[in-house]
Amino acid sequence: MSNLFKENLVDAEQTVLFGQRLSNACEFATCIYLHGDLGAGKTTLTRGFIQGLGHVGNVKSPTYTLVEPYELATWQVYHFDLYRLSDPEELEFMGIRDYFSETSHCLVEWPEKGVGFLPKPDLDLTLNYVGEKREVLLQANTENGLRVLNKL
Ligand code: ADP
Ligand code: MG
Numbered sequence: 001m002s003n004l005f006k007e008n009l010v011d012a013e014q015t016v017l018f019g020q021r022l023s024n025a026c027e028f029a030t031c032i033y034l035h036g037d038l039g040a041g042k043t044t045l046t047r048g049f050i051q052g053l054g055h056v057g058n059v060k061s062p063t064y065t066l067v068e069p070y071e072l073a074t075w076q077v078y079h080f081d082l083y084r085l086s087d088p089e090e091l092e093f094m095g096i097r098d099y100f101s102e103t104s105h106c107l108v109e110w111p112e113k114g115v116g117f118l119p120k121p122d123l124d125l126t127l128n129y130v131g132e133k134r135e136v137l138l139q140a141n142t143e144n145g146l147r148v149l150n151k152l
Helices: 012-024 042-051 143-151
Strands: 004-009 031-035 067-071 076-081 104-109 123-130 133-140
Touching: 004 012, 012 042, 012 133, 031 042, 042 076, 042 104, 042 123, 123 143, 133 143
Parallel strands: 031 104, 031 123, 076 104
Antiparallel strands: 004 133, 067 076, 123 133
16 A cells, blocks of 8 residues: 555646545545645645535635635544745744544644644645646655545
């Protein structure tokens, strides 16, 4: 069983669909770090992830709020964007630990800004530019992460 996964995403719609597929493969609370340059598709994929769990409506980038919460039928999803975090210690003040629970999935854009204050991820997800298109790479770091990859 491999702890790596790779797939091509030919357009934004495919990125959304992949996000949906990913959330449906998460049986247990899952923490996912999202890597990739600005505009690579991290927020687009997260939109699919959240919509895949039943959210209807917009998923906006939490660039200024740092985190956007979603209360869905069976899961809470916390979408973080730490791009504008100046000091990782701020995460301590916002009670970061409470977000990571047995009933929540957490997706974190720019996790490197929160080093030392975030739990280790079940999955590292990277979006790379391939010309105008994208590829998604997943690496599982935990048993739960492996289980997710296996279900994709
Ligand atoms: P990020 O959160 O990584 O900064 P966004 O999701 O906000 O990126 O923006 C990604 C942009 O790229 C959007 O304009 C989206 O329509 C586009 N996009 C997403 N996935 C693909 C893809 N697979 N191929 C081409 N364009 C894509
Ligand atoms: Mg984004």
